[in-house]
Amino acid sequence: MCENTNLHNNQYGYVMECKKCDHIQMRFGNIALALSHNKFSELAQAVYNYYCDKQHCKCRNQKCIYLQSPAQNMMLVLSVNELEQVNDLLQSALLSLDLNEIFLKPTI
Numbered sequence: 001m002c003e004n005t006n007l008h009n010n011q012y013g014y015v016m017e018c019k020k021c022d023h024i025q026m027r028f029g030n031i032a033l034a035l036s037h038n039k040f041s042e043l044a045q046a047v048y049n050y051y052c053d054k055q056h057c058k059c060r061n062q063k064c065i066y067l068q069s070p071a072q073n074m075m076l077v078l079s080v081n082e083l084e085q086v087n088d089l090l091q092s093a094l095l096s097l098d099l100n101e102i103f104l105k106p107t108i
């Protein structure tokens with residue numbers, strides 16, 4: 001059984017970490033992904049780059065962003081508003097991972 005720790009959630013989804021499987025689980029809308037830490041970092045970086053590029057687009061609600069998911073042949077189709085929420089989820093979750101790394105590390 002997984003032991004999930006919540007890293008971050010917003011109204012669109014959540015990001016959790018299971019220490020037992022060493023996986024990160026992300027849900028956004030009706031999409032759920034289970035990722036290794038490396039893949040999660042890659043996705044977070046890609047989303048961040050995309051968001052920096054698209055954040056001032058005028059069409060906020062049009063689903064015009066095609067984001068390659070870590071699964072081959074699967075893309076996420078998002079509006080700028082949704083991309084902003086995904087970016088919030090991923091960046092905040094990354095921050096939580098870093099903080100956990102610092103504060104929950106067993107002292108030797």
Ligand SMILES: [Zn+2]
Nearest residue numbers: 002003018021
């Ligand atoms: Zn697990």
